[in-house]
Amino acid sequence: MSTNQPAVARTQDTKATGPGRLLIAVYGIFALAATARAGFQIISKFSEAPVAYLLSAVAAVVYIAATISLARKGPFWYKAAAVAVCIELLGVLIVGALSIFDVRAFPQDTVWSQFGRGYGFVPLLLPILGLIWLYRHRKPMEQP
């Protein structure tokens, strides 16, 4: 994947180092948990709340995308990680707000309901930490 990229970028642009490794590990756990939860909801009780369970599936995909793109090197994966983490932040904010103002449309079953309260607000904290981490590793973006 990175064969056609300058050697300098390859050595400097890894996000999977230091605290980034812990961040990716926690993202990985959430990707696993969200996928398992969405899978279980869709298999066992999809008709009860299709919108909420589809959102669970979307959340799972976003967590998987964020985990993989954070772990990969290069400008493309940096952008991909930024997009995934931003979608995640928007998701938790929008679903979190809607779940408070419109309780019926969003039962407390998704990872993002009530700003992720069911998961100790980690879903709200994670994208913020993710963006901070990406911001501190923005250098490869400035290189041509």
Add this chain to the structure above:
Amino acid sequence: MTVDGWFTAALVVGLVSSAICVIAALLKKGPNDVTLLAVAAVEVFLLCYLVASIVRTATGTAIAGAPWEFWAYLITAISLPVAGFYWAILERSFWSNYVLAAVGVTVVVMMARMAQIWYGVAAPGPGAALGTALGTALGTALGTGRGQ
């Protein structure tokens, strides 16, 4: 949920394992024999639990909840220490010990959910406990990282 001997054992092994890894990380040590053995202990416990669960179901004990959910949890839990080990030794910095610390705590939460499935308690899920545990671990980690 019903707290049986298995869950108590998981709680002790998991939390002690996580504590050892956090202490090693606070001392700025990379993954070493002590922390890797602490994670290996969690894996050994889970393998014992797997064998015992197979024996228990084979000898007539019925799982109250959905059996496939129980086995899915167990297989995932068993793969966690291996994944943590792999991810941690790729970069042997002290941060990797926080990754290893996450294994024990996560396994405890998953064991709690497995106990719920085994004894048949309809619960909203392991989310709350998982979130709190991870939040604490992450908070500790970032608090330390700042001083470095």
